[in-house]
Amino acid sequence: MPTGVAIRDVRGHLLDAAERVLLRDGASALTSRAVTTEAGCAKGVLHRHFPDFDAFLTELVHDRVARIDDQATILRKSAGTGTIAHNLTQALLDLFESAAVAVISLVTSRDGLRARLREDRPTGVPILTDAATAIASYLTAERELDRITADADVDTLAPTLIGAAHMLFADRQGNPPKAEDIHKVVTTVIAPVERQPPR
Template sequence: MPTGVPMHDAQQQLFDAAERILLRDGPHALTSRAITAEAGVAKGLVHRHFTDFDAFLSELVLDRIARLETQTTGLLDSAGTGTVADNLADALVEMFSPVAVAVVALIIARDNLRTRLREAGTARVPLLGEGAAMIHAYLTAERDLGRLAHDTDVRTLASTLTGAVHLLCTEQETAPPDRTEVHKIVATVIRSA
């Protein structure tokens, strides 16, 4: 893209390009040059909009976390409706989209990125921690409504569900998790609750 031509929503265009690279080539292929080439924009665009490449990556992850916050609102609104297992399975399938799994791999691969994200106030393992918090909040709401036993350890259930489904997703690099498999995990984990 020639210099001086205005771009509409340059940040989102760069994020979309980064996500495509993550899905196709993995976290180690993600460079500012690869992103601008994928987006079809000038080579310096990342550095014009962000102080450095780690700042770009931090914003990419924070954008994914913001999407998760929106999902949390929807999941909490579903408390008391449908079945707990169905609501959780749907939420976990959405939470662990191929892009989200690729972003978690990126976070794990880059020490500086994890440091920046922690400084920004994210969970210890960004995106996974916020996902577990979403599941915890939902399980708490369902327990408060009496749809789970009053002594249910929702924190342990949330961590178990998040970890088990993440592990399932790491085996399926480019496809979303199979809802039937996710539902089976959820039903098994929450059976005693």
């Protein structure tokens, strides 16, 4: 895009460009110049909209967390339908097949970004913590529907599922896991608490 051409939703355009660079080249390649080059705009455009690059990256993380909130709503509404294993498998695939793994890598690799995020998120790793909250909310709904046992510890089950799935997706260079790999993890984790339907 030539310099001087108006961009609608400049912030969104820059965030999407950053995600493309992150997915293609990794966290170490994500610089303000790389973002503006990918976006096809002058470097000054980014600094007109954000006080510094860490502020921009903070916005990127918050934007991607908002997407998880949308997925969480869909997941919770699925409670009581289909199988729990299928619902959780699909939710984990939707989460980790997106830019989530790359954003997690970005957060863990940049001290300045982590410091900014700690200002309003004092604990946990964004994306992972939000995803665990979404899974716990879904499992709570399933517990209320008596599809998992009343004593199911959803606050332990949720991060267990997130951690196990993240381990399968974490290698950016390898082949991503298949749906059946995630399904196997899910069924193993929830087996002790899932109520079997009457025959």
